[in-house]
Amino acid sequence: MLMRSTSTLLAGLLAASLFSGCNKEKAPATAGAPTTSASATEPAPDTVVATFGDGQKITFGELNERIKEPLANLEKQKFQTRKQGLDGFVVEKLVKAEAAKRNLTEEQLVKAEVDDKIPQPPEEEIKKLYDEAKERLPPGTTYEQVKPQIVDFLTGSKKQERAREYFAELKKNANVQITLPEPPRPPAERKEVAATGPARGPDNAPITIVEFSDFQCPFCSRAVKTVDEVLKAYPDKVKLVFRQFPLDFHKEAPKAAEASLCAQDQNKFWEYHDALFANQQALKVEDLKAHAKTVGLDTAKFDQCLDSGEKAAVVKADQEAGSKVGVTGTPAFFINGILLSGAQPFDEFKSVIDNELKAKQ
Incomplete structure (x- = not known):
């Protein structure tokens, strides 16, 4: 060989290993970016880029203002x-x-x-x-x-x-320090995301992270360690809220999402959450019931909850809420409304959290 x-x-x-996630699209979402310096090639803001009618015109600056969010x-x-x-x-x-x-x-x-x-x-x-x-x-x-x-x-x-x-x-x-300047985050990137669901961390925390996740997504499993690291690094500053976003092509994920909410009814959501991510090859209904026994749930109540499908509406509501704010893949994190998509490293979370804490001072 x-x-x-x-x-x-x-x-x-x-x-x-970098910035990855499970995505709804069949192919990875990779958008091309300009390779030349904008400042070296862009016209001045008062440059006329279109004329029409009786002397009406549009300038380059007006165009940029019109499309400032996609830019x-x-x-x-x-x-x-x-x-x-x-x-x-x-x-x-x-x-x-x-x-x-x-x-x-x-x-x-x-x-x-x-x-x-x-x-x-x-x-x-x-x-x-x-x-x-x-x-x-x-x-x-x-x-x-x-x-x-x-x-x-x-x-x-x-x-x-x-x-x-x-x-x-x-x-x-090697004490690597990355000093690549980051462009400012525009206000339009901040979304209104309801922090409803199982939570960890203080209710009065200045930072709320809403995570949309899928129990069958390997990248969501990878992100668990990073999220734990974030909570340990900011014990009094960060509250984490978990919301369900099972993807269409993960056939066992919807029922796993329901099962986690059945575990929440017995105040063992996070224990069950950890068990599912540790056993992603075992998410069939019989496996979900076996995990319930492993984490010490009342299995009769759990089985009744899971078999009834009573949590399906909550899962659907979470999916609709995620789609409304632009979630297309998992994991997706909203840090005080700022989207961080994929299984990103601790430093990416730290950058956003530190900026948010600084802004609140």
Whole structure:
């Protein structure tokens, strides 16, 4: 087997570990951003860009005012593209330096610190997945032929998570400081989002984070650690509210959302929340009932609640509320109404929270 190039290997790991989420769209939402400097190419504000009628005109400044929100979004996309590119550039250099220090190739270093840190899934788990899928495989496909792909499927998200952790370790040890200037956030980005649902943190906190999430989304599971880190870093400053947003293509997510609300009725939402995210391969109704027993719920009450479908209306209301404020994928966080989309790192939360706290002083 040919060894992957370092740039390709790192690009794949970085793409999977940076600012990612489950999205409603079939393809990732990636908007292009201008590559040239606006200040070097834009006309002056009083430049006439259109004339009509009896001497009427529109200036470039008037046009910019008319479309100021989409222009601000383009600036944000350009900043995010640059920041992701910068982060990848930094990681590539750190990996190269660490590999040289340990007398390894870069591929060997990533294999040792990422691939080899993830245990092989049990043979029975691999075989079970093969048995479930073999009717959909081409005729004659053997277990040994597809076993490597099954292993990649079962370990893929864990490898991505380990890569993210390792790259963060390298950056911390190297005392990386990102000083890329961020464009100002326009007022139009702040949305009115009702903070209704299971909550953690003080009610009088100056910062409220409303999270729209999906229990079957792997990126939502990844975000759990980051959210916990945020709450620990700002114990008196942040209140977290969880709202449901099961995506259409996650078939088991709607019932899992209902199940979490049934657990909330017994004051064990967060324990059940953690159990679901820790067991995303086991979200069928029988699994949901088994998790209820594991976290100590009254299973008779839980089963009645889940089987009745009484929480479906609450889930639907959360979905409608999320769609109304522009949620298209999960996880989506509204920090005092400012959207932070995807499983973003702690520093992204910190940037918005610190700015909000500073503004309140």
